[in-house]
Amino acid sequence: MTDDTAPAWAAALVSWYRSSHRDLPWRRDPSPYAVWVSEIMLQQTRVDTVVGYFARFMDRFPTLSALAEADVGEVLRLWEGLGYYARGRNLHKAARRVAAELGGSLPSSAAALAELPGIGSYTGAAIASLAFGERIPVVDGNVLRVFTRFWGIFADVRTLQVKADLAARLSPVLAGVDPRDFNQAVMELGALVCSPKSPSCLTCPLIASCRAYACGWVAELPVRGRRAARPCHEVAVAAVVRSGRVLLSRRPDGGMLGGLWELPGGKCHGRSPSVAVVDKVREETGLVVTVRFKLCQLAHAYTHFRIALHAFVCEPETGEASALRGDEVRWCAPAELGTVAVARTTRQVLDALVASRWFR
Ligand code: SF4
Structure with a gap:
């Protein structure tokens, strides 16, 4: 749902998402548990890779209580090959805590979610927004790329200042749109259209208001500080x-x-x-x-x-x-x-x- 307070570009973005988004398994069943599992798996990992792992995981642990009752070794066995294994251990630990201390239901606010093992501020915002409809910006790498281009921001996207700046700009926008669809729309746009190397600006729903496109800055944004070589x-x-x-x-x-x-x-x-x-x-x-x-x-x-x-x-x-x-x-x-x-x-x-x- 959008209302009169939403800027035209936000309404266009949500409309594009509703007609063009990918059919992903966690979108078919956006229960808090499914959203949580998918968001943890998607940390540092491509959607294509996650789809198969998500299906096997949900098949074996269809509910939070099934996960809480499992042995951590079995969780890690299903996680094998996905990498960043602390995610699997923390997911299991958090499921046990929710089952034992919170009556088996995930908390619905980003702040409360971020208290659980493995859920930081980004993932807490994503789950609260996508599963519970909290009006909170979700600022990940895709979102940083899209909006530093959209607003023409030449500041290092590795800094907390840029994330805070974008969150402050997006908060009033979220007051006028469906937060579930808006946040997923931005992520989807970053993944499918406003890609790092060759964005498809001519098919982008934001083209009419995009500052980087209008000024010819697309290839220069986002700005990134140099990463030290890995030893x-x-x-x-x-x-x-x-x-x-x-x-x-x-x-x-x-x-x-x-x-x-x-x-x-x-x-x-x-x-x-x-x-x-x-x-x-x-x-x-x-x-x-x-x-x-x-x-x-x-x-x-x-x-x-x-x-x-x-x-x-x-x-x-x-x-x-x-x-x-x-x-x-x-x-x-x-x-x-x-x-x-x-x-x-x-x-x-x-x-x-x-x-x-x-x-x-
Ligand atoms: S017009 Fe191009 S640069 Fe601007 S948001 Fe769309 S894809 Fe990204």
């Missing part, structure tokens, strides 16, 4: 194999990749990877191992750094494996590997191990 670390991991089983270690719950299973190993710190891997296995598990052969080499980029990962097949010589750094260790048979939650690179190494004749 690259050399990492060595060991597939320690004994009696047809491979040794896995579970990371502590807090911190990066917390709760996932992994192969023992770590940063090389200038040592050759085949030397570093023997040291790391001893430090982490107490086992003395011998390197048999190099299994594979992978590259992977995280948000703040990249890794060059060297994986070796090793055999134990002396000692018994114990969890000196992680929470737990286990010897895993090939048939059990599909049941443990691991990060993408670990899965790639395990797949290479299973494909090798060494591990049958």
Whole structure:
């Protein structure tokens, strides 16, 4: 719904959204739970990737109470490959808190939602707006791009000041439009039309009022400060194999990749990877191992750094494996590997191990 107080461009945007938006599963059932799960999955992740994960997740955990009753290991197993695993752990933790302390219903305001694990101010605003109709601006990367172009703002979009400025400009607009449709319209416009490299201005519902288009500034906006280059670390991991089983270690719950299973190993710190891997296995598990052969080499980029990962097949010589750094260790048979939650690179190494004749 729009009323007379909405500027013409906002009404045009909402009208465009209603006729042109993508049919996404969480839009078919915009229950608070579905909106919450989708918003968490969409953090740092493309819509195309999320669609399949969302369907599997909702199939297994159709309600908040089903999620709250689940084991976190199963949640992480379904999250495998989606990355940023703290999102899955926090989703589970928040579901348990809502079930235990809030009568099983998500709070409806952005401020109250932001008190739950894994929901910051952006996601709180998105859920409150899309699921409960709160009249609050949702300012993500798409929104920053669209409106710095639309209003011709030449300020660094990485700064909090620009976000606050846009939120202040958008708040009165939201008083005159349906906040659900308006906020989704801006996000959709940023994803489909006002794209970073080649926006389709000629099909844009905002073209008549867009300052960047009128002034020829589209290619110059948004302004971004320079991002520091991400450092690259050399990492060595060991597939320690004994009696047809491979040794896995579970990371502590807090911190990066917390709760996932992994192969023992770590940063090389200038040592050759085949030397570093023997040291790391001893430090982490107490086992003395011998390197048999190099299994594979992978590259992977995280948000703040990249890794060059060297994986070796090793055999134990002396000692018994114990969890000196992680929470737990286990010897895993090939048939059990599909049941443990691991990060993408670990899965790639395990797949290479299973494909090798060494591990049958
Ligand atoms: S006219 Fe072009 S630059 Fe302006 S909002 Fe639309 S797509 Fe973006």
